[in-house]
Amino acid sequence: MDLSQKLADLNGRFELIIKNFNRENKLNDLNEFKVQSQKPDFWQKDPKSAQDVMKKISSISSEIETFESLDKEITDLKGMINLAQSDQKLTLELEKEIKKAEKQIDNLEITMFLSGK
DSSP, X not given: OXXXXXXXXXXXXXXXXXXXXXXXXXXXXXXXXXXXXXSTTHHHHOHHHHHHHHHHHHXXXXXXXXXXXXXXXXXXXXXXXXXXXXXXXXXHHHHHHHHHHHHHHHHHHHHHHHTTO
């Protein structure tokens, strides 16, 4: 499979992830948790619950970062594909980056599958 086809395949898989990711809901949840964490009695009221909220903030932030990073990476790879056809060094670098993106997509797919989304 050539690099263009691999990238097209990755893009298709990422499009499915985009449909299920629901970034807006994640951002809303993140903002709600952040508002909760800013309350003056946040830690005093229920430390266990406060700790859970902080874990959720961290988890959601990480998901959003991963998603946005992968989105940017795929966009950048699409831009590099034409340049790589005439440059062997760039082709090798592109292959490495496509493999890296593929691993990230694999991980997102597994996470989504395990979370039932």
